[in-house]
Amino acid sequence: MKIVLLTVRFADAYNFLICLPTENHIWCGFWDIMAPLLETFYNYYKDDRHDSPLRRLWNRISHEMNHCLQCISQHHQAQDMYNTEYESTSIGPLLHILRKLDHERVTSHLSDINARITAQKYDSARDNAQVVIVLYEVIAFLLV
Numbered sequence: 001m002k003i004v005l006l007t008v009r010f011a012d013a014y015n016f017l018i019c020l021p022t023e024n025h026i027w028c029g030f031w032d033i034m035a036p037l038l039e040t041f042y043n044y045y046k047d048d049r050h051d052s053p054l055r056r057l058w059n060r061i062s063h064e065m066n067h068c069l070q071c072i073s074q075h076h077q078a079q080d081m082y083n084t085e086y087e088s089t090s091i092g093p094l095l096h097i098l099r100k101l102d103h104e105r106v107t108s109h110l111s112d113i114n115a116r117i118t119a120q121k122y123d124s125a126r127d128n129a130q131v132v133i134v135l136y137e138v139i140a141f142l143l144v
Helices: 002-018 031-046 053-065 069-085 088-118 124-142
Strands: none
Touching: 002 031, 002 053, 031 053, 031 069, 031 088, 053 069, 053 088, 069 088, 069 124, 088 124
16 A cells, blocks of 8 residues: 555656646755655666656756756755765665766757757857856766
8 A cells, every 4th residue: 555655646746847837947946856756767767668757757857957057956966965865885776877867968968059059050148058057067066
């Protein structure tokens, strides 16, 4: 019975976060709901359904982190919390997957920016903020 209730609560949390209006960033406004859901990303690469709630949630927070310094900071603070609160042998595999997802996301974001520059579609008024955001994440969190 407890497993069923836990599954329903996770499903409700996923649906709530995924269906938020786009002006409400998940990490900015709902850190308390999102942080515990990071544990479920352990199964990200095992879930091959492109429209699964796990992948939809990752796509949503990835998009938000491409545009928001606070989302990036909250995301990495949650990972730091996991790292300090749990024993490294038990949390290490999850953190490895989260780091891999972060590296893939940042690499994709940099590739997208580079493609816009190459195609001469880079608009400095619109796109400079994204460059600052991605460089902030690389320097502050991914090079450590």
